[in-house]
Amino acid sequence: MEYTEVKSKLWTKDFLLVNSITFLAMTAITTQMGTLPLYVTALGGSKAVAGSIIGILGISALFFRLPIGILLDRYGRRLLLTIGLAILFIDFALLNVLQTLLMLFCLRLIQGIGNSIQATSAATMAADLIPKEQLSVGLGYFSIAQAVPGAIGPLLGVAVVETSGFAALFRVALLLTSVAFVLSFFLSTESPRTLFFGEKPKTKGGAAEALTVMKNRGVTFPSLIMFLICFANSGVIAFIAQFAIEKKISGAGYYFTVMTVVTVLIRFLFPQMLKRVNQTFLICGSILSISAAFGLLAFADDLVHLLLAAVMYGIGFASLLPVMNTIVLQSISDQERGRAIAIFSAALDVAYGGGAMLWGVIASVFGFQVMYLFCGGFGITALFVYLLFDGRKKKQMS
Template sequence: MKAFNTFDAKLRLNLLVLFTAGLLFWSSLSLLLPTLPLYIDDVGASKQEIGIVMGSFAIGLLLSRPMLGRLADERGRKSVLLIGTIVAAIAPFGYLATQSLGLLILVRIFHGISVAAFTTGYSALVADLAPAETRGEIIGYMTLATPLGLAIGPALGGYLEATSGYGILFLFSAELGFVALLGIIQVTNPPVQTREQTEADDVYDGLRLRNFWQVLASPRVRVPTIVMLLVGLSVGAVHTFVSLFLKSTDVDFNGGLFFTAAAIASFSIRVFAGKASDRFGRGLFITFGIFCYVFALILLWQANSAMFFLLAAIAEGAGGGTLISMMITMMADRSQPQERGQIFAICIAGLDLGIAIAAPLLGIIAEGVGYRDMFGYGAAMTSVALVLFLTHSSKNLSNSFRFALGLAPDAYALKNLKVRTDEI
């Protein structure tokens, strides 16, 4: 936490309020992780229909992220943070109001906008505030709001569902979103960055991003986005089906405890991974994160006891805690402030698309071969992300492999662009 001591009191307060709002936001969202699939199941939906409803959440993310990324760059990060918390406070009332699958899909799509807005604004604002030399450490600490919220939410959600029913559960989720909104209102919005011609821009203009497809085609963005898409398959499989898989087995292990264990693992690894990445580079930790996701799915494929599920939860949490924060940090290294919101939005949209594909696609597989073998298919798909990052994360196979193992710097980081323009 030494880096925080170098900030003035006003900035530290700003970060503290932002962190608290993030904690409340993720608690609101994760209340529904172990319980919403069960609610949809109680309504009478099939495995495939549960996957479609849960996966439609990512449709809202995908449709809104590009617009919200541009909004964050043009109007400031606070504007999209407000949108995210407002949606989080409203959406739970939609679940409470209907049991129609069609309407639940629409509510789920609307709810997805909250994550698109909040994560884009939060990540961009923290990256703006963090000095480049301690960027990994600051982002690592500030993103602890996510695993903490994901630790509190599922356990509390499972308790509320069991003791008070779905009505109180949805109302409490909305209340947490509203309190997060009150916190974001207090956040000081930094001035909107405008592009100024700099020495770095002279080198960087060849990669200047003007629209969605140019962002996606840029070599510094394309491979991370595809990696996030493939990892999204793993995230979607776990978040949508692990509670139902547990319900279908004789193993005495609560779905809420699975997500809580995952969140604790995510929290624990973020405490040191961010700071270590400032020293050893982002590539090594991204590789580790992808490997953890693959390992978690293999464990779920073979799970036949509570210990297997616990280990899978720890591996999944370690993967999320390392990969997502390190990917955000790497993309911050590769972008300028006036384009950072858009680049974050596009890269993280890969994760959204993977989640959107995972729920219905793996739901169909689960209908045919069961939940267990479905996780095996998920492990195979996510393994492709590991191979891709090892071989295509930099200018060529050799440099990619060395960067992915922490043995070479990031060729696409802005500080390296001037001497590496021939490599991009």
């Protein structure tokens, strides 16, 4: 009975701490999203170089997310979370001193490793702490801590750079990361399962079991859908500032603010939406809203159209991410949770990394309008992938 009562409570001390740590770490990372291309330009780099330096953060996840997931299932969450935050702390400290394009590339690679460790650990810990009957709702709230930095970070980054320069930008990120690092020591060392039953995750580990998780369609299809969406959105995140300058649109930073405010509002309405809206309709409508946002951006020539695109993307993404994440977690056992979250998260990271590299080249050759039209095409492709997945699932159930 004691275990049931603890599990039925969503807003525990540890869940609040995990949300706070995620918020601080993600804000530190996103302060660079709008400013890093400008920093690369100041160091003498091109758009393509900027795309590569931005993208390496996600590409490093391709090699580290899955091993991290295996370690999480074998050794637990808090230790790895603290290690990831320590790596980020050291990385931001070095960014203040080593200011060349080559060192920036190397430190972004290290930053990607640290971010992969802390983000996967925090997401897995959050999933452990959320009662199963509140999984979608809890993940929706946790994703607010992941989403809000997308608005605060770029604005904070631009404000700091404009007033104090790029060195101050990295000092702010260092401060945020150090607070998150300290908070990680206040987390419980054991998961609720271990705390109440004395059980440790029973897993053979290694590539064989990781491959088994990857073969699970309930993991791969949602991961592929989010990969396509985030791959497309990476072009917006990385180059919205330069796109606005080219179009002579002032106030482009508010794109992230509006998008995040809409995302947070939708997430608070999410529990009611799940009760009233059919899941297939919700997912299809969300993907169409995202695709339309990319198409609108391609022809945006003023701030109104830019912010309207932000609203459409916020509505779609706010509903899509927690539903896809829930499908993944409902498709695997508790002992596979770390690996499943690692695969799902790696899809997002690699999408943002690889996307930034590709879109940098496309923008240089064809311009931003063609780039955003291609982004919309990726959104439509995600819709077809979901319809294929949904069709196969219904066929198996019949």
